Amino acid sequence: MKALLVYYSKFGNTRKVAEAIAEAMKEAGEVRTINLEQLAAADFEGGDLVVVGTPTHAFSMPQAVRTALAALPPGILAGKSVAAFDTTVRPWPLRHLRASPKLLRQLRRLGGRPVVAPQTFFVQTKNPQRSGEIDLLLEGELERARQWVGDILDKSKALVKA
Numbered sequence: 001m002k003a004l005l006v007y008y009s010k011f012g013n014t015r016k017v018a019e020a021i022a023e024a025m026k027e028a029g030e031v032r033t034i035n036l037e038q039l040a041a042a043d044f045e046g047g048d049l050v051v052v053g054t055p056t057h058a059f060s061m062p063q064a065v066r067t068a069l070a071a072l073p074p075g076i077l078a079g080k081s082v083a084a085f086d087t088t089v090r091p092w093p094l095r096h097l098r099a100s101p102k103l104l105r106q107l108r109r110l111g112g113r114p115v116v117a118p119q120t121f122f123v124q125t126k127n128p129q130r131s132g133e134i135d136l137l138l139e140g141e142l143e144r145a146r147q148w149v150g151d152i153l154d155k156s157k158a159l160v161k162a
């Protein structure tokens with residue numbers, strides 16, 4: 001298996017989740033982790049599985065993520081398994097107020113085959129003053145991210161067999 005882990009992160013939490021996922025995936029094959037801002041279409045060549053993570057901004061994807069996805073050629077994810085996650089502040093309970101379902105739709109539009117439901121990892125916001133808002137991942141979320149990898153790998157294998 002060859003996987004690509006793509007993330008966008010403003011304060012570093014989504015990056016930490018992406019790195020935990022990538023680390024757990026290394027047991028199953030080759031994994032590259034790329035910041036979405038450095039992503040080029042050529043990075044997708046030869047990959048079987050693409051996982052993309054983003055923070056939720058304004059109940060959806062940050063503009064930088066929309067712009068980067070819109071710049072990718074149509075069909076670039078054809079034949080690849082895809083999964084999407086977001087990081088979101090805990091008290092927002094509603095699925096449609098998170099970025100990952102929208103992100104997964106975009107990955108499907110680019111030709112990807114979703115293997116698992118969109119996933120959310122939670123942060124709490126500290127110091128919500130105007131300057132320097134800091135978010136912290138809730139305890140146990142990195143462990144939950146590692147467990148999610150098991151699910152992704154099982155489901156992608158099932159797709160390959162089918």
Ligand SMILES: Cc1cc2nc3c(=O)[nH]c(=O)nc-3n(C[C@H](O)[C@H](O)[C@H](O)COP(=O)(O)O)c2cc1C
Nearest residue numbers: 009010011012013014055056057058059087088089
């Ligand atoms: C401009 C902006 C808008 C945000 N909007 C939301 C939101 O609508 N819902 C939410 O749960 N969190 C929202 N947040 C909090 C982010 O989800 C949080 O900063 C993010 O998960 C942290 O990830 P990061 O450290 O990778 O940037 C917002 C944060 C910023 C900076």
